[in-house]
Amino acid sequence: MLKTERKGNWLEMIIPVKWTGKTLEEIFRTEWKAPKKLTHSYRMEGKVLVNGDTANWNKALQPNEKLLIRLFEEEEVSGTPMFREVEILFEDDHCLVVNKPPFINTHPNNLEKDTNTLINAILYYMQAKGQLVNIHQIHRLDKDTSGAILFAKHALAGAILDRKLENREIKRTYIAMVHGILKKKKGLIQEPIGRDRHHPTRRRVSQSGQDAVTHYECIKEDMQKQVSYVKCWLETGRTHQIRVHLSYLGHPLVGDVLYGGKPSIKRQALHAAKLTFDHPITEERIICHAPFIDEQPIFKDIDIYLT
Known part of the structure; x- marks a missing residue:
C-alpha cells in the first residue's frame, strides 16, 4: 500500500522503494498506463511537483521523495444533479462504490432530458458535500440489475481503473x-x-x-x-x-x-453482490459487499459475505 495524503488540491505521495530509478514518464506510462493526452496535460500544465519543485519528468526518482500531483479541481459538471438517496459502500478522494437500486438507469442517455439516473443522484450527493466534479463510470449495470457499481472521482483514477477493468483485474x-x-x-x-x-x-x-x-x-x-x-x-x-x-x-x-x-x-x-479491486492510487485491496435492497425480498436467506 502506497503512502499518500491529500493536501488541498494536491495529492502527496511518498515514492516507494519499488519505484527507485523510475522516471515520472515511466510511472505515468508504465505503472499507471495513463493515456498520452492525460499525461501530456499534467506535464504541460505543471500539475506535478517533486519535493516542492517543478518536476523533471526524465529524472530518476528516489525512495521517500515527495511527489505532488494536482488531482483535485472543481469542474463544470455535466448533467443535472437530482436528489435521490444513495447507499455508499466505499468512498475516498479517488473512488466511489454505490449500491445501485433496481429500476433506475446508471447514466443518462440524454444529459438534458434524462435526470432520474444514478449518475444524477451521485452528482447531487457530491455537490451537497461541496465537491463539483464529474464522476467517471467504470462499469455498468442494467436498469433492472441492483448492486455494487464503481466510479472514479478524477481523470487519473478513472484511467487507471479503466485499464484494470480491461485487464480483468476488477472482480x-x-x-x-x-x-x-x-x-x-x-x-x-x-x-x-x-x-x-x-x-x-x-x-x-x-x-x-x-x-x-x-x-x-x-x-x-x-x-x-x-x-x-x-x-x-x-x-x-x-x-x-x-x-x-x-x-x-x-x-x-x-x-x-x-x-x-x-x-x-x-x-x-x-x-x-461483491466488488473487489486494487485501489488505483494507494494499491490497497478494496472489497465491497452490497446488501440486497429489494423492498419485496427476492434473494432470501443468502449471505452476501460468503460470496
Whole structure:
C-alpha cells in the first residue's frame, strides 16, 4: 500500500522503494498506463511537483521523495444533479462504490432530458458535500440489475481503473435466481455473445460475437419452487452477459422475460453482490459487499459475505 495524503488540491505521495530509478514518464506510462493526452496535460500544465519543485519528468526518482500531483479541481459538471438517496459502500478522494437500486438507469442517455439516473443522484450527493466534479463510470449495470457499481472521482483514477477493468483485474460477483435445478452445480460458460438481428436490444450466443466468459456456482436450491440461486463472476463484461449465458444453459433468470424467464417478479433476479479491486492510487485491496435492497425480498436467506 502506497503512502499518500491529500493536501488541498494536491495529492502527496511518498515514492516507494519499488519505484527507485523510475522516471515520472515511466510511472505515468508504465505503472499507471495513463493515456498520452492525460499525461501530456499534467506535464504541460505543471500539475506535478517533486519535493516542492517543478518536476523533471526524465529524472530518476528516489525512495521517500515527495511527489505532488494536482488531482483535485472543481469542474463544470455535466448533467443535472437530482436528489435521490444513495447507499455508499466505499468512498475516498479517488473512488466511489454505490449500491445501485433496481429500476433506475446508471447514466443518462440524454444529459438534458434524462435526470432520474444514478449518475444524477451521485452528482447531487457530491455537490451537497461541496465537491463539483464529474464522476467517471467504470462499469455498468442494467436498469433492472441492483448492486455494487464503481466510479472514479478524477481523470487519473478513472484511467487507471479503466485499464484494470480491461485487464480483468476488477472482480465482480453476482447472485442470480434462475429457473430450474442445475445438473452441473459449478462450471464455466465460454460462449461468444453478439447482437440478435431480430431484436433491437437482445443479445444471443453467436460464433461471430465477442468472447464472453462466465463462471458460475449453485449456492442454494428451492425444490418446491424449482429455482436455483447461482453465484456468477465474470472475466468479460459483455452486455447482458449473465442473462444470455444462463439462458443458453436452459436456466433463464426469474423475471427476465427478454431471455425466457417467467414474470413472477418485477425484474430479472440479478444482484451485483461483491466488488473487489486494487485501489488505483494507494494499491490497497478494496472489497465491497452490497446488501440486497429489494423492498419485496427476492434473494432470501443468502449471505452476501460468503460470496
